[in-house]
Amino acid sequence: MFGSIDPLVLIASLMVASTPILLAAMGELVTEKSGVLNLGVEGMMIVGAVAGFITAVETGSPALGFIAAAVGAAILSALFAVLTLVFLSNQVATGLGLTLFGLGVSSLMGQGYNGVRPPSSPRVTIPGLSDIPVFALHPMVYISLLLVVAVWWVLRSTRPGLILRAVGESHDSAHALGYSVRGTRFAAVLFGGACAGLGGAFLSLVIVPQWTEGMTAGRGWIALAIVVFASWRAWRVLLGAYLFGGVTVLQLNLQAAGVAIPVELLSMSPYLITIVVLVIISSDRRRAAANAPASLGRSFHASS
Amino acid sequence: MKKRTFLASAAAAAALIAANPALAQDPVKVGFIYVGPIGDGGWTYEHDQARLAVEEHFGDQVETIYQESVPEGADAERALTQMALQGADLIFTTSFGYMDPTINVAAKFPDVKFEHATGYKTADNVGVYSARFYEGRAVQGHIAGKLTQSNKVGYIASFPIPEVIRGINSAYIHAKKANPDVEFAIVWAYTWFDPAKEADAAKALIEQGADVILQHTDSTAPQAAAAEAGNVYTFGQASDMAEYAPMPRVSSIIDNWAPYYIDRVQAVIDGTWTSDNTWDGIGPGMVKIGEISDAVPAEVKAEAEALRDSIAAGEYHPFTGPLKKQDGSDWLAEGETADDGTLAGMNFYVEGITGEIPN
Structure with missing residues (x-):
C-alpha cells in the first residue's frame, strides 16, 4: 500500500520540513514566557529569510547567511522591543505592524535576488551513520533540537530562566525584587527574533532553496499558534512543530504514492491533527492556565 | 495660518483645479x-x-x-x-x-x-x-513522456478546478502517446502560492521515483527543489522561469x-x-511555449515544436478522439474534438489516470 514510501527518507524529510516552524516557535516561547506577546513572527521570519539569502549568496557561505539572518531578524525585533518596552505601545498592534513591515522590507531587500541559486549547505557526515537519511541532514536541524533541550533546561532549572519566568508571571513583583523587567524582556524579544530569523533562513537556504517574496506563506502564524496550543512548554512545542511539519510531508507523500484516502482529508490533516493532539495533552485546564505567563501582553512601567 | 484664511485658500485651490481642464481630467x-x-x-x-x-x-x-x-x-x-x-x-x-x-x-x-x-x-x-493553457500542456506532456526514464511523471496540482484538470488531462494524453508506459502521480497542494509546500510536494514526488515534474502552482520553488535533487526535468509555469534553464527547466508555458x-x-x-x-491559445499568442532547452534531444524538440505549430495553426486540437473518460465510458469518437463547453466545465480524468479528483 505504501510501497514507494521509504520510511527513513520520510522521517528525514519531515524533520527538515518542521525545522523552520520549530525554530520560530521556540523563539516565541521564550518571548512569551517573559510576558511579551510578539505577533510579528511572520515578519521576522521573512526578514531572516531574505537577509540570510542575500548574505549567503554574496559571501558564498551558508553559515554566514544563518548568522546574518539571526542578526537581521533580531534587529527588526529590537524595533518592536523599543516600541513596546520603552514607549509602551500596544503589543498586539505593534506585532501586527511588525509583520506588515517585515513583509514589505523583505520584498524591497530581495529585489534582484529572484531566481538566484544560493550556495548549497554541506550536510552533516558522521562516519558509519551517514548512509541513514536521518543522520545526514542539514546541521541546523540538529541545532534546532539542541535548542529545544537548551530552552527547556534554562527555563526549568537555571537562575536566568527563573528570572525570565518571574518577569513573565508578575512584572511588578520581579521589579520589586530588583530584577530588570525591561532588560529581561528586551533580551527575550531579541532571542525570539533571532530564532525566527534562523527559521526563515532555513526556508530560503535549505528547504526551497531560493528567495521568493512572501515565501514564509503563514508559517510564522502557525508557530504562534503552536506555542499557545502547546501551553508554553518546550517539549510540546517540539511535538506540535514535528506533528505539523510531519503530517504535511506525510500527506504529500501519501498523495504521491496514490493512497486512496480522500485528498480533502489529507490536506486538512496537518491542522486538524496538530490542534487535536495538543489540545488533548493540554486539556487539564487548571494546569494549562497556570502555565500561561500571567503578565502576557501587559505593558510594564516602573511607576505603576 | 488662521483657520479662515486656510479655508479660503483651500477653496481657491479647489476652484483652480476645477477650472483647469488639464488637471481635472x-x-x-x-x-x-x-x-x-x-x-x-x-x-x-x-x-x-x-x-x-x-x-x-x-x-x-x-x-x-x-x-x-x-x-x-x-x-x-x-x-x-x-x-x-x-x-x-x-x-x-x-x-x-x-x-x-x-x-x-x-x-x-x-x-x-x-x-x-x-x-x-x-x-x-x-x-x-x-x-x-491546455494547448501548452500538450507540448509539455509530449516532452515529459519522451524524457522520463522511470516512466513516472509527477504533477503538482493546485485546486481541483476545470482549468487544472484540463491541464492534467492534456499533459497525460500526450505523454501517453509519446510513451505508452507513462504513469502520472498527482499531488494536490491546495494552494496557488506556498514555496515551501510546493518544494515539499516536488521532493515527495522525486523521492518516490518521478523524474519529470509538472507544476500548476505559481512559484519557482519546485524548480529549485528539482535543481537540488538533480537529474529531474521541470517546466516553467505561467512564466518562462528561464533562470532554471537549461536544467531542470527544459521548456515552459508563458502567459502573455x-x-x-x-x-x-x-x-x-x-x-x-x-x-x-x-x-x-497559442495561435493568437496568449499562450507561448518557452524555448526548449538543449537538455531535450533534438528530435524530441523538433516533434514538440511541430506539435506546437500544428496547434497554433488550428490543424490539431489537443482533445481529439478517440478518448475515453477515466471510468471507461466513451467521451470523444474517432476524429471528434472537444467542444469549449465541456472543456470549460471539465470535471473528469481521461482514461488511464489513476486516483480520484477531490471534490
Whole structure:
C-alpha cells in the first residue's frame, strides 16, 4: 500500500520540513514566557529569510547567511522591543505592524535576488551513520533540537530562566525584587527574533532553496499558534512543530504514492491533527492556565 | 495660518483645479487583484508585467493600482470593494477563486467594469478571460513522456478546478502517446502560492521515483527543489522561469496577458467596453511555449515544436478522439474534438489516470 514510501527518507524529510516552524516557535516561547506577546513572527521570519539569502549568496557561505539572518531578524525585533518596552505601545498592534513591515522590507531587500541559486549547505557526515537519511541532514536541524533541550533546561532549572519566568508571571513583583523587567524582556524579544530569523533562513537556504517574496506563506502564524496550543512548554512545542511539519510531508507523500484516502482529508490533516493532539495533552485546564505567563501582553512601567 | 484664511485658500485651490481642464481630467484608473506577490516568478509576476505594459502603452492616460496576496474568498470582496471605492474604472481579478466575490462586488458597482481571469460567470459589467493553457500542456506532456526514464511523471496540482484538470488531462494524453508506459502521480497542494509546500510536494514526488515534474502552482520553488535533487526535468509555469534553464527547466508555458489588457483598457477609454468571454491559445499568442532547452534531444524538440505549430495553426486540437473518460465510458469518437463547453466545465480524468479528483 505504501510501497514507494521509504520510511527513513520520510522521517528525514519531515524533520527538515518542521525545522523552520520549530525554530520560530521556540523563539516565541521564550518571548512569551517573559510576558511579551510578539505577533510579528511572520515578519521576522521573512526578514531572516531574505537577509540570510542575500548574505549567503554574496559571501558564498551558508553559515554566514544563518548568522546574518539571526542578526537581521533580531534587529527588526529590537524595533518592536523599543516600541513596546520603552514607549509602551500596544503589543498586539505593534506585532501586527511588525509583520506588515517585515513583509514589505523583505520584498524591497530581495529585489534582484529572484531566481538566484544560493550556495548549497554541506550536510552533516558522521562516519558509519551517514548512509541513514536521518543522520545526514542539514546541521541546523540538529541545532534546532539542541535548542529545544537548551530552552527547556534554562527555563526549568537555571537562575536566568527563573528570572525570565518571574518577569513573565508578575512584572511588578520581579521589579520589586530588583530584577530588570525591561532588560529581561528586551533580551527575550531579541532571542525570539533571532530564532525566527534562523527559521526563515532555513526556508530560503535549505528547504526551497531560493528567495521568493512572501515565501514564509503563514508559517510564522502557525508557530504562534503552536506555542499557545502547546501551553508554553518546550517539549510540546517540539511535538506540535514535528506533528505539523510531519503530517504535511506525510500527506504529500501519501498523495504521491496514490493512497486512496480522500485528498480533502489529507490536506486538512496537518491542522486538524496538530490542534487535536495538543489540545488533548493540554486539556487539564487548571494546569494549562497556570502555565500561561500571567503578565502576557501587559505593558510594564516602573511607576505603576 | 488662521483657520479662515486656510479655508479660503483651500477653496481657491479647489476652484483652480476645477477650472483647469488639464488637471481635472481623470486618467482611467485600472485595478489589479493578485493572488500572490508580484515577485512570485510565475503567475502573478506575468500579470504584473502586463500591468506595466499597460502603463507604458498608455502613459498618462491611465493610472494603475494593484493589491498583492489577496486571499480567495470573503476577503477578496473587501479588497475589491475598496478598489472600486478608490475610483477604479476597470478591475482585473486574476485568480479563479475571485469569481463569486467579483460577481458580488460588480452588482454593487454597476459603473465599474470587471474582468475575471479563468472563471465562467459573467454579468453586464463582468467579462471573463482565460488562456488555453491546455494547448501548452500538450507540448509539455509530449516532452515529459519522451524524457522520463522511470516512466513516472509527477504533477503538482493546485485546486481541483476545470482549468487544472484540463491541464492534467492534456499533459497525460500526450505523454501517453509519446510513451505508452507513462504513469502520472498527482499531488494536490491546495494552494496557488506556498514555496515551501510546493518544494515539499516536488521532493515527495522525486523521492518516490518521478523524474519529470509538472507544476500548476505559481512559484519557482519546485524548480529549485528539482535543481537540488538533480537529474529531474521541470517546466516553467505561467512564466518562462528561464533562470532554471537549461536544467531542470527544459521548456515552459508563458502567459502573455499584455495585448489583452491593453485592448480592454483601450475599450474603456473609448467607451466601447462590453462584457466578453475571451479564451485564446497559442495561435493568437496568449499562450507561448518557452524555448526548449538543449537538455531535450533534438528530435524530441523538433516533434514538440511541430506539435506546437500544428496547434497554433488550428490543424490539431489537443482533445481529439478517440478518448475515453477515466471510468471507461466513451467521451470523444474517432476524429471528434472537444467542444469549449465541456472543456470549460471539465470535471473528469481521461482514461488511464489513476486516483480520484477531490471534490
